[in-house]
Amino acid sequence: MPYVNIKIAGPEPTKEQKDQVFKEVTETLVRVLGKKKEAVMIFIETHDAGNIGVGGESVEDKRKGMK
Amino acid sequence: MPYVNIKIAGPEPTKEQKDQVFKEVTETLVRVLGKKKEAVMIFIETHDAGNIGVGGESVEDKRKGMK
Amino acid sequence: MPYVNIKIAGPEPTKEQKDQVFKEVTETLVRVLGKKKEAVMIFIETHDAGNIGVGGESVEDKRKGMK
Amino acid sequence: MPYVNIKIAGPEPTKEQKDQVFKEVTETLVRVLGKKKEAVMIFIETHDAGNIGVGGESVEDKRKGMK
Amino acid sequence: MPYVNIKIAGPEPTKEQKDQVFKEVTETLVRVLGKKKEAVMIFIETHDAGNIGVGGESVEDKRKGMK
Amino acid sequence: MPYVNIKIAGPEPTKEQKDQVFKEVTETLVRVLGKKKEAVMIFIETHDAGNIGVGGESVEDKRKGMK
Numbered sequence: 001m002p003y004v005n006i007k008i009a010g011p012e013p014t015k016e017q018k019d020q021v022f023k024e025v026t027e028t029l030v031r032v033l034g035k036k037k038e039a040v041m042i043f044i045e046t047h048d049a050g051n052i053g054v055g056g057e058s059v060e061d062k063r064k065g066m067k
Numbered sequence: 068m069p070y071v072n073i074k075i076a077g078p079e080p081t082k083e084q085k086d087q088v089f090k091e092v093t094e095t096l097v098r099v100l101g102k103k104k105e106a107v108m109i110f111i112e113t114h115d116a117g118n119i120g121v122g123g124e125s126v127e128d129k130r131k132g133m134k
Numbered sequence: 135m136p137y138v139n140i141k142i143a144g145p146e147p148t149k150e151q152k153d154q155v156f157k158e159v160t161e162t163l164v165r166v167l168g169k170k171k172e173a174v175m176i177f178i179e180t181h182d183a184g185n186i187g188v189g190g191e192s193v194e195d196k197r198k199g200m201k
Numbered sequence: 202m203p204y205v206n207i208k209i210a211g212p213e214p215t216k217e218q219k220d221q222v223f224k225e226v227t228e229t230l231v232r233v234l235g236k237k238k239e240a241v242m243i244f245i246e247t248h249d250a251g252n253i254g255v256g257g258e259s260v261e262d263k264r265k266g267m268k
Numbered sequence: 269m270p271y272v273n274i275k276i277a278g279p280e281p282t283k284e285q286k287d288q289v290f291k292e293v294t295e296t297l298v299r300v301l302g303k304k305k306e307a308v309m310i311f312i313e314t315h316d317a318g319n320i321g322v323g324g325e326s327v328e329d330k331r332k333g334m335k
Numbered sequence: 336m337p338y339v340n341i342k343i344a345g346p347e348p349t350k351e352q353k354d355q356v357f358k359e360v361t362e363t364l365v366r367v368l369g370k371k372k373e374a375v376m377i378f379i380e381t382h383d384a385g386n387i388g389v390g391g392e393s394v395e396d397k398r399k400g401m402k
């Protein structure tokens with residue numbers, strides 16, 4: 001029953017990166033919290049940087065400002 | 068004010084299936100919890116099977132493993 | 135892997151009501167969307183009416199206004 | 202650390218609208234709750250009207266019913 | 269149908285602060301995105317600072333580090 | 336901007352366990368996805384086992400059934 005929701009800004013991670021996140025985060029919850037491996041459910045959501053605001057400004061604009 | 072968020076792995080349900088889920092889940096919350104029908108808000112989100120991990124492995128790979 | 139999050143305003147439902155919601159919502163997702171029963175995970179969260187706003191006003195105040 | 206998730210029905214807002222929401226909601230949390238501006242994280246998610254149910258019916262159908 | 273979820277670290281805001289947030293965030297979504305006022309649903313959740321991690325460390329410890 | 340929400344069934348983890356989860360999950364997102372450490376925000380929510388349903392039954396009852 002651990003449910004994990006991970007929301008990130010694009011670009012979309014590769015399949016290998018997502019699979020590695022599933023593996024490691026699950027392993028952490030099993031080892032540290034004693035949860036059952038097969039019960040751990042993780043959703044990775046990649047959002048457009050223009051749809052995420054940090055400090056009142058979109059991540060898209062913040063990234064442009066850093067160029 | 069009941070807010071319901073339903074996250075599932077693809078494939079995307081049909082319009083008929085989604086409408087049936089809206090109807091039945093709303094009916095359950097009204098009858099069982101006594102909530103007002105017009106107040107029930109439900110979001111159905113369909114996620115790519117590669118973006119969901121269960122037991123440390125993506126649902127995409129688990130489905131391949133079952134073929 | 136269906137994940138369902140149900141957020142409602144208090145009062146807290148009884149155990150029987152919660153169990154009935156788990157049963158019915160799971161049954162709907164299995165029958166209508168063809169999901170596996172054992173894969174359906176549902177969280178019911180009861181929030182204080184003062185922590186929920188609808189139409190710019192707390193549910194707590196809206197309920198008082200109706201008395 | 203304020204995390205804000207805003208889910209709306211399409212059509213997708215413009216960049217200017219999203220940026221204005223980031224600006225105003227952040228400003229509200231800073232002024233009213235005393236939170237630090239740079240700590241405020243906001244996700245805006247636009248969902249298809251057919252994926253949202255209100256009162257047991259999809260927003261898509263409700264909008265058609267109003268034409 | 270705008271659904272807004274606001275998660276913050278304690279201490280719990282006062283009723284007046286929460287009501288002001290409901291009012292202002294709703295007003296922003298109505299004016300900026302053209303949403304219907306009565307359709308806007310907002311949940312404010314206050315979490316213990318020990319249950320929130322930023323930069324790999326709990327907000328609780330980060331706050332202690334600043335004293 | 337990575338936002339992570341971890342929902343688990345009680346009992347409540349200890350402070351050391353939560354801090355270890357913050358540390359490890361943040362480290363994974365930094366190393367595997369290349370995210371900035373200070374941008375990673377994690378909420379751990381512990382829910383009563385009676386408020387979580389898996390396979391149509393509460394986790395509370397499932398745990399009793401295993402005794």
